[in-house]
Amino acid sequence: MLREPVTIDPKRVEEIVAREEAEFRRRTPRSLEIHERAKATLPLGVSSSFQAVPPYPLFISHAEGSQIWDYDGNTYTDFHLAFGSLLVGHAHPLLVEALRDQLGKGNLYSLPCPDTVFLAEELVRRFAPLEQVRFCNSGTEATMDALRLARAHTGRDKIVKIEGSYHGHHDTVLMSTKPAVEAAGPADRPNTVPASKGIPADARQNTVIAPYNDPEALERILSEHKGEVAAVIMEAILMNVGIMLPDEGYLKNVREITRRHDVLLIFDEVKTGVTVAPGGVTELYPVEPDLICLAKSIGGGMPIGAFGGRRDIMSHINHSEVLHLGTFNGNPMSMRAGIVxxxxxxxxxxxxHANGLSKQLASAYVGIIEEFDMPMHVAQVGAKGCAMFRHQRARN
Ligand SMILES: Cc1ncc(COP(=O)(O)O)c(C=O)c1O
Structure with a gap:
């Protein structure tokens, strides 16, 4: 049956949001109460500002499999899954058993344990660019450590980052993550816009922003900064803005351009690693970066990060060149969780199975979008997918 194409009526959107918010408030008084209390001791009442969503965040009591329960006892199917860190779902029985067992044997040694070696070997087996790897505790640490290593390897300070990408909250990369349109600058020559106060002006000078899917702009930027850039860091599939796929040949072009300019290429696979394919983006696109960064889903929900790549680059991590340190690095709980x-x-x-479910969900969304002629499109890759409010795929 043919229907009238849908046009989005902002007033109707407002009404629906108001109706849903009233229902949300009715069902979650205990989340509101604990959030009010939290604001006295925690800025915004949370421990990561990402969690402070209006009108107030849900406070969670427990979770299992795909289900999550809030403090008022409401159940939800969890499509958020900790910003994509839980491809395994919540409280997987194998992980619960393994982590209980490990807890009984001590949860922190700050000395090496065999599981660190076994997990490193598994990552090297899965991810083509990895010859060596080091563990840390988050995606932020992974990109911070990889960039320090790139600077040490090249003897240069500047890095190139893609506009709209997110690589964690350290100074170098907390730039132009979602800049205000007025501040963003021209599309092919974006400004470097710090996303937070408190970032030193020097850090801003050392981060150059390039547009996604624009090899000509990257070529120009690297020529303009000849001999100054240590690395280009990028999410090969940009996932900080919905899901934005690389144009045909774009990643190959980026690889050729960075090689020609003798600049390292770092793929931040914090979101894509093991989710878009068992071996991440480099399994999907035949492009070999020099270093990759991992975190999130590789640890089944335990705090973890990892970075690694070419042996000659990683070999700068020694007692006289690059320091890579951390009390919790390679801790036995996260290592066990990673292996399991x-x-x-x-x-x-x-x-x-996960890819099949993801495809099924995406095609159902496509069906609804087509049936109602909605101004939306769907992007899906491996176990990842999302519906975005734009008719056509965005490129940058
Ligand atoms: C691509 C990417 N890199 C790095 C990070 C930072 O990871 P973390 O929050 O573990 O520090 C994130 C977090 O969302 C991310 O999506």
């Missing part, structure tokens, strides 16, 4: 996640839970069958 990658070798027992995320088997080839599980990856295939």
């Amino acid at each position: 996640t990658l070798t027992q839970v995320l088997t080839s069958e599980t990856h295939a």
Whole structure:
């Protein structure tokens, strides 16, 4: 049956939002109460400002599988899954058992344990660019450490970052993550816009912003900063702005341009690693970056990060060149969680199953969008997918 094409009526959107907010407030009085209390001791009442969403955040009591319960006892199907950190779902029985066992054997040694080696070997097996790897505790640490290493390897200070990408909250990369349109500058020559106060002016000078899917702009930027740039860091599939896929040949072009300018290429696979394919983006696109950064889903929900790549670059991590340190690095809980996640839970069958579900969901969304002629489109890759409020795919 043909229907009238849908046009978005802002007034109707406002009405629906108001109706849903009233219902949200009716169902979640205890979240409101604890949030009011939280604001006395925690800025915005939370521990990461990402969690402070209006009108107030849901406070969670527990979660299992795909289900999550709030403090008022409401149940939800969790499509958020900790910003994509839980491809394994919540409280997977194999992880619960393994982590209980590890807890009984001590949760922190700050000395190496064999699981660190086994997990490093599994990552090297999965991710083509990895010859060596080091563990840390978050995606932020992974990109921070990878960039320090790139600077040490090249002897240069500047880095190039893609507009709209997110690589964590350290100074170098907390720039132009979602800049205000008035501040963003021209599309092919974006400004470097700090996303937070408190970032030193020097940091801003050392981060040059390039547009996504624009190899000509990257070529020009690297020529203008000849001999100054240590690395280009990018989410090969840009996931900080919905899901933005690379144009055909774009990543290959980026690789050729960075090689020609003798600049390292770092793929931030914090979101894509193990979710878009068992071996991340480099399994989907035949492009070999020099370093990659991992975190989120590789640890099954435990705090973890990792960075690694070419052996000759990683070999700068020694007692006289690059320091890479951390009390919690390679801690036995996260290492155990990583091994169980990658070798027992995320088997080839599980990856295939998750990808199948993702495809099914995406095609159902496409069906609805087409049926109602909605100004939306769907992007899906591996276990990741989202519906975006734009008719056509955005490119940058
Ligand atoms: C691509 C990417 N890199 C780095 C990070 C930072 O990771 P973390 O929040 O673990 O510090 C994120 C977090 O969302 C991310 O999406």
